[in-house]
Amino acid sequence: MALAVTSSSSTAISGSSFSRSGASSESKALQICSIRLSDRTHLSQRRYSLKPLNVESHSRNESWVSRASTLIAPEVEEKGGEVEDFEQLAKKLEDASPLEIMDKALERFGDEIAIAFSGAEDVALIEYARLTGKPFRVFSLDTGRLNPETYRLFDAVEKQYGIRIEYMFPDAVEVQALVRNKGLFSFYEDGHQECCRVRKVRPLRRALKGLKAWITGQRKDQSPGTRSEIPIVQVDPVFEGLDGGVGSLVKWNPLANVEGSDVWNFLRTMDVPVNALHAQGYVSIGCEPCTRPVLPGQHEREGRWWWEDAKAKECGLHKGNIKEEDGAADSKPAAVQEIFESNNVVALSRGGVENLMKLENRKEAWLVVLYAPWCPFCQAMEASYIELAEKLAGKGVKVAKFRADGEQKEFAKQELQLGSFPTILLFPKSAPRAIKYPSEHRDVDSLMTFVNLLR
Template identity: 75%
Template sequence: MAFSVASSSSSAISATNYSRSSELKALQIGSLRLLGRPAAVSLSQRRCSVKPVNAESKRNDSIVPLAAAIAESEVAEKIEVEDYEQLAKVLENSSPLEIMDKALEKFGNDIAIAFSGAEDVALIEYAKLTGRPFRVFSLDTGRLNPETYKFFDTVEDHYGIHIEYMFPDAVEVQALVRSKGLFSFYEDGHQECCRVRKVRPLRRALKGLRAWITGQREDQSPGTRSEIPVVQVDPVFEGMDSGVGSLIKWNPMANVEGQNAWNFLRAMNVPVNSLHSQGYVSIGCEPCTRPVLPGQHEREGRWWWEDARAKECGLHKGNLKHDDLAQLNGNGNGATYSNGAAGVADIFNSQTLVNLSSSGITNLLRLENRKEPWIVVLYAPWCQFCQGMENSYLELADKLAGSGVKVGKFRADGDQKEFAKQELQLGSFPTILLFPKHSSRPIKYPSEKRDVDSLMTFVSALR
């Protein structure tokens, strides 16, 4: 129905006004959704796929009245964009429950929890405690542990929800496997496989949302997650409106320590993945995940054959710094880092420890008859796994003080990395070597148990 104005002096709309009114037909309904928050929805509605903003039901031939459209446009222009950096500061000391409640209140049905099948089940518990409707999605890569699939089913039953699963494109998976085999990531890094099986499905999922909720914590990965805020504009992915800033990322547990997260799960009697009781902490795909051992950091169970610097699959690529991104753009198996990553303090500092220079380690390597045995850690100060074993190694140095065994450290990243790989058996950080008496060849510590008792057993057996 054409818009008209009736008055005593005019019986029809002017040609100019009619032309202007016709142009308003092109106005997208989605551009006006800024005026109100999405309404809460029922559980059954949450189980449906999210429609993109341009998938609104079609109008009939009538158009928005000219005066109303102009007024509404003026209101839209006055709406201020949320300052999420400021909001993060306001919420940084808030509880995960408060942060979750704010996220669900703000975005309604346009936000969803990313659930990996690990301890981020805490997110679902927090969402339930808010009393608000919520949605959960997960990425099924096709290579998860059987225990994880069973856990998904348990979580659905426990909370009375349907998890919205996203799957990789079958054609892309087929092409990857046919060209490179089932385990190509062991040779050329995990990034390509993760891109096909995880990142692209996630990208599709997020295109139907305005915000998402993750279980990232600062203490999960000191190298890549130590500065994550509780809420941020997603630096990598786009939401349903497309473009930079179209997706908001919530991290309600950013400031929660791992032990406190587990205390919460136990207190609330929340179901957990049975793999946790088998030593798994960070859980991903079956071929790329294994239990962690004493002295290891929780993320060391992921992609253990690679360098520690960029242990991200791409889902949280925005956490990585510039030099870490260079690692991801390569094959993930041997990028060279500059000596002295800016702002990273040195580790393994003790008076009972000898800091070996390049010439010092070379001389030690050339000696065929040493007066005393040495144990030396090849490390990089930015490596969270080296950081994770620092206390046990310092304790080892204290125990060996005055015993006739020298304890040393050698920084083997940057310009020293190639030398360490060729001459010192460096495979990944940390690498521990014993230089015994009367032997020209150092012995590499074969275990990943880095507690002080295991290290003492190694030294005592070979000194």
């Protein structure tokens, strides 16, 4: 994953090297030679300092304060301690140019924001950042399965802007297990979500744990069925930032209201590097096995995961921006994609949960998540919960899930302490009552600590 200052300036923090890119070759004097520690107060009133992109933040000494997550993201505090309403800010910036939006984002977050660069039209984001004259950071996810042309573009961008991109890679053990168990091309048979979770979503989650905000190249016209309501700026509804918990990360989408044709006109006008695959009919470019050219008249997303239903053409990086069906939360369509799918996660029926509640002396402890598959916070913890289940396999703890929306919601509220989704319960071996996990920190280490201390 990469961060940038002007070409020759880099600062090492906790073993991770950062480079920051300046506005242009003329402004390379604007090198930042040190990192300023931030002393902003977060929602939880904790203090924190800048951490590198590739280091997760796990606070072991904090008291677990019960702050039930809701589907309404909270406001985030500004430097002066005042609460900033990003929903109102998004409305104010609705007619702003991408350059204005980029300038506002970099001014607001400084060293604690980074551009997510995927190697396609995201070059526009880097060019806009350069034009602001402010230092900026860039990061990218290297899945290990990108096209050679994409890697050559990365090199060209680094040379063009005098930056050094730092990449985030998938966990080698996880990739090895996936390939050994299911082969190199299992996604053609059972869908791309599992592979994307290992190669993209988990590395992104690690990266964002070192930031307060990130900048993406999402546009409304990229996928009208799923991205038509992307705001200019928002509190990220899915991923957690540096300080952890709901509302700890802000997401900027400077190109949200820009049409793809205008982005390309901008790229040509500014004469910046672009992926050579675009000249071969590729529009939306991802991993090599999952990307192909589109025909004239086809939408750009038709070239991604072409063997799947059109509604599934998302990799999970922007789940929080996927447009939901109209209607109340509990009336979500039954066809919504299931989550927490793993051989190590037991799917409990209501009868199974009731039997579990009756047992006073269990042979094994049980960890159960009460979830709704349409809930973005449940989706956000999917990867960490599955990883936890893998680590606990065969170690005296059963990991399970219980779908608690719809007709099961009242039962879950009355009998299972459900307040909001997700709710996580531990049924210890000896204690008759379930213990509710009280924290919003749903990373693997925090959940593992909870289990080990109470099982």
